[in-house]
Amino acid sequence: MVRTSTILAQRGAxxxxxxxxxxxxxxxxxxxxxxxxxxxVNLTIRERQITALIGPSGCGKSTFLRALNRMNDIxxxxxxEGEVRLDxxxxxxxxxxxxxxxxxxxxxxxxxxxxxxSVFENVAYGPRIHGLAGGSDLEDLVEESLKxxxxxxxxxxxxxxxxxxxxxxxxxRLCIGRVLAVDPEVVLMDEPCSALDPLxxxxxxxxxxxxxxxxxxxxxxxxxxxxARVSQETGFFLHGELVEFGSSTMIxxxxxxxxxxxxxxxxxx
Amino acid sequence: MSAIQAxxxxxxxxxxxxxxxxxxxxxxxxVLAAILPLVLVLYYVIAxxxxxxxxxxxxxxxxxxxxxxxxxxNAIVGSLILVGLASLVGLxxxxxxxIYLAEFGNxxxxxxxxxxxxxxxxxPSIVVGIFxxxxxxxxxxxxxxxxxxxxxxxxxxxxxxxxxxxLVRLVPMSLREASLSLGxxxxxxxxxxxxxxxxxxxxxxxxxAVSRIxxxxxxxxxxxxxTSFWSTRIDQPMPSLPVQIFTYAIQPYEDWQRQAWAAxxxxxxxxxxxxxxxxxxxxxxxxxxx
Numbered sequence: 001m002v003r004t005s006t007i008l009a010q011r012g013a014x015x016x017x018x019x020x021x022x023x024x025x026x027x028x029x030x031x032x033x034x035x036x037x038x039x040x041v042n043l044t045i046r047e048r049q050i051t052a053l054i055g056p057s058g059c060g061k062s063t064f065l066r067a068l069n070r071m072n073d074i075x076x077x078x079x080x081e082g083e084v085r086l087d088x089x090x091x092x093x094x095x096x097x098x099x100x101x102x103x104x105x106x107x108x109x110x111x112x113x114x115x116x117x118s119v120f121e122n123v124a125y126g127p128r129i130h131g132l133a134g135g136s137d138l139e140d141l142v143e144e145s146l147k148x149x150x151x152x153x154x155x156x157x158x159x160x161x162x163x164x165x166x167x168x169x170x171x172x173r174l175c176i177g178r179v180l181a182v183d184p185e186v187v188l189m190d191e192p193c194s195a196l197d198p199l200x201x202x203x204x205x206x207x208x209x210x211x212x213x214x215x216x217x218x219x220x221x222x223x224x225x226x227x228a229r230v231s232q233e234t235g236f237f238l239h240g241e242l243v244e245f246g247s248s249t250m251i252x253x254x255x256x257x258x259x260x261x262x263x264x265x266x267x268x269x
Numbered sequence: 270m271s272a273i274q275a276x277x278x279x280x281x282x283x284x285x286x287x288x289x290x291x292x293x294x295x296x297x298x299x300v301l302a303a304i305l306p307l308v309l310v311l312y313y314v315i316a317x318x319x320x321x322x323x324x325x326x327x328x329x330x331x332x333x334x335x336x337x338x339x340x341x342x343n344a345i346v347g348s349l350i351l352v353g354l355a356s357l358v359g360l361x362x363x364x365x366x367x368i369y370l371a372e373f374g375n376x377x378x379x380x381x382x383x384x385x386x387x388x389x390x391x392x393p394s395i396v397v398g399i400f401x402x403x404x405x406x407x408x409x410x411x412x413x414x415x416x417x418x419x420x421x422x423x424x425x426x427x428x429x430x431x432x433x434x435x436l437v438r439l440v441p442m443s444l445r446e447a448s449l450s451l452g453x454x455x456x457x458x459x460x461x462x463x464x465x466x467x468x469x470x471x472x473x474x475x476x477x478a479v480s481r482i483x484x485x486x487x488x489x490x491x492x493x494x495x496t497s498f499w500s501t502r503i504d505q506p507m508p509s510l511p512v513q514i515f516t517y518a519i520q521p522y523e524d525w526q527r528q529a530w531a532a533x534x535x536x537x538x539x540x541x542x543x544x545x546x547x548x549x550x551x552x553x554x555x556x557x558x559x
Contacts, residue, residue, distance in 0.1 A: 071450055076375070099452045107450035113443040116466045125461070126451040175447070182451060 022047035022186060022216045023068060028082035030063055030072065030240075037063050039240045041082075045186075050208060050217045052227035052248065055237035056263070061220045064237065065188050068218065069105035070098055086186070103130055105186040106179035111195045112171030114163035114178075119155050122163045122174055126182035141181060149177030150207050169200025173207065180211075187211065189219040193226065205230050224264055228252045236260045314533050321531030331497045331513075334522055341532055343499050344513040347414070348539070350501065351493060351509050352483050354418025359425025359482075360475065366426070367433025367471075368459055374434070383431075390427035397423050398488030406492060414500070414507030417493025421482040428481065432474025436467040472551045480540045486511035510536045 023045040030038035038060050045051050045068075053061040066072045068084060070091060083090045091101055103126075114122050123142040127133050133141045142159075146152040151173040155166065163174055172192060179187055189208075193201040208217060208230050221227050227234050228248055235245040236257075244251060244260045255261045262268055325340045332339030366386075370379050401420040406412055440463045448458040464471070486509075494506035495516060510532050517529035 069450060071446065074446075074449060099454065102450055102452040107446075109443055109446065109450075111443060113441070113447045115444065115447065115462050125448070125453075129451065129453045129457060178447075178451065 019046040019049055021045070022087065023218075024083075024085040024088075025064075025068075026083045026085070028064070028067060028080070028084060030060075030067060030081075031079040032075065033077040037240050038067070041242045043235060043242055043245055045216060045218055046233065047185075047216045048212060048214065049232040050212050050219060050230050052231035052234045053218065053220045053237060054222075054224060054227050054234060054263075055243075056268070057222075059237040060240040061235075061237040062190055064242075065190055065218060065220050066107075068186070068188055069102050069107055071102075071107065073098065103182050104184055105188060106182065106184035108172070108175050108179060108187065108189045108192045110191040112168055112175050114166075114171050114174055117163060118160050119163050119166070119174060120159040123178050123181045126178060130182055132182065145177045145181035146174075148180050148211070149173045150203065150210070151177055167200070169196050169203060172196060172200070172204060176204075176207065176211075180215075184215065186216045186218065189217065191220055191222060194222060201226070224252070236263060238263070311537070314530065314537055317527075317530035318532075318534030321527040322534060326528075326531055326535070330499065331528075334520075334525070337524065339528070341508075341510065341513055341528065341535070343497070344508040344510050344532065345535060345539075347493075347500060347508040348483065348510045348536070350414060350503070351417045351421060351489070351507060352479060354414065354503065355421030355425055355482055356475075356479065358419055358422025359429055359478065362422075363426045363429025363475075363478070364433050364471065366430040368437055368464070370430065370434040371437035372455070372459060372463075383434075386427040386430050389423075390431070393487075394420075394424060394485050395487040395491070398491035401488065402491040409504075411504070412492060412494030412506045414493055414503035414505065417489050417507055417509070418503065420488040420492045421485060424482050424485065424488070425478040428478040429474055432477065433467075433471050436470030436474065437463055439470070440466045468551055472547055476544050476547055479543060483540050483543075484511055484536060486515045490515070510539075 021044050025041055025043040025045075028038055028041040028043075029036070041064060043064075053064065055061045063072065067080060068091075072078050072080060080092060082092075084092060086101070086105065089096070091105075115125060117125070120142055123145050124138055127138060127141055132138075143152060143156075146155060151170060154170060155174075158165070163171065166174060172195075176187075176192075193204050196204065205226065208219070211217060219227070219231065231248045233246065234248040234251040236243045236251065236255075236259075238259055244255060244257045246256075250256075251260065252264055255264065325338055326342075327340060327345065328342050329338065329340035330343055331341060366382070370383055373379065374382065397420050401416050401423065405416040405419055409416070437459075444462055444466055445458055448462045449455070453461070489509050489512050493509060493512070495508045495512045496506045497508070500507050514529045514532045514536070517525040517532065520526065
């Protein structure tokens with residue numbers, strides 16, 4: 001895996017300093033009807049860094065990501081077992097308010113999915129439902145969010161235009177800004193660059209690099225170079241199991257498990 | 270001779286070309302046959318009705334037989350009120366019912382409602398008229414605009430409900446997920462995102478329903494009745510264009526028949542104007558790119 005290790009060397013990545021635990025996943029099992037999609041997954045996500053999840057299609061990595069903000073709840077016939085603790089509190093506890101949870105744990109999807117509204121309304125949507133701001137405060141919040149998403153300069157004159165008029169990469173950054181507007185602690189990204197061209201991908205990666213100063217980021221990606229470039233820790237999923245989890249440097253240069261090695265060297269997947 | 274020009278290929282080629290052209294001609298003929306009645310109806314209504322259209326027609330009340338002039342102002346206003354009343358009944362029930370079916374209706378109850386809506390859609394309008402006659406006119410002892418509006422409203426429900434359902438279903442799941450993942454409730458998601466995305470189609474469904482009921486005479490004969498005077502009270506009989514057309518067209522008096530044609534032209538124009546206005550009002554500034 002010459003290329004990946006080169007990337008790691010260029011980034012100067014050593015052992016990541018141990019940050020505090022943000023999300024602790026214990027004995028997580030997930031079923032789509034009778035299909036056992038996640039098998040006894042244990043994993044720790046540390047705060048203010050990027051955790052990457054890799055693995056072949058259908059390995060359960062997206063399902064795992066969606067378990068972190070209970071987006072799997074909306075699937076009929078789905079069942080979750082085990083614990084997902086956000087700052088020590090189990091999010092599958094009956095008393096947890098899903099609305100409050102999803103405000104703290106936001107999500108960016110595979111394809112940019114802006115709402116059929118103006119650029120401004122897209123970003124203002126979240127703050128409005130949570131009653132975070134109104135009037136000029138809301139305008140400031142939208143501006144701030146778009147700046148954080150590195151989109152403000154490109155759209156400041158088109159805030160009233162349809163979000164669909166933006167390019168794919170801009171739409172994805174708009175979706176990121178939309179999430180940041182509700183002031184989350186964790187941002188989940190489900191293959192956020194798979195529908196984008198290389199330049200847009202680069203911009204999103206730079207953006208993620210900025211965002212990790214302040215947010216805990218979990219990214220699912222098919223692109224191993226991307227995982228190596230952006231993340232401090234990486235988990236490899238296969239057939240619903242977490243095969244290996246550790247620092248990205250280790251996973252991409254010296255994996256412990258044979259299956260991880262086979263995958264990252266391109267022997268399958 | 271190359272491989273793609275095998276033995277006898279010329280004949281096959283010719284056959285295919287002829288068959289292709291023949292089917293093309295048949296398809297075009299069918300399209301013409303489908304539009305022809307529509308064009309003829311429009312032409313005939315305009316040709317017959319235009320001469321009866323003047324300012325009086327829109328501002329005057331009907332005159333008794335033998336007196337020249339007069340108009341149908343009361344029926345035009347009556348029709349608008351009846352369609353408005355019907356929308357008050359039919360739109361909320363139809364739209365909310367459609368949302369329910371699309372978002373929560375994947376169960377036995379949803380299936381039953383869907384089936385009943387399709388049956389109701391096929392029920393002849395006169396039957397709906399009799400139903401409302403028994404439910405509203407008989408207990409209140411009079412024909413009324415209220416009863417007419419209820420009958421037309423009941424007829425709107427299945428059309429609006431089923432088109433709303435279909436269009437809400439078409440809204441991509443990813444939009445719902447985006448809204449839910451921001452912490453929006455299911456209801457808020459439907460109201461603020463899904464309905465906005467489906468707006469154009471839902472409006473089309475509403476227009477179809479309105480166009481259909483605006484021309485109904487049969488249920489109104491049994492519910493709203495008719496009168497030659499001004500009537501804007503919904504607890505009183507209310508004149509309408511379709512009933513007026515029916516009443517006037519079957520009379521042997523030539524000027525009444527001309528009035529009926531004029532009324533038909535006004536009815537067609539009203540529906541047309543309504544469609545264009547609603548399309549304009551809800552034109553898609555934020556059209557989805559697919």
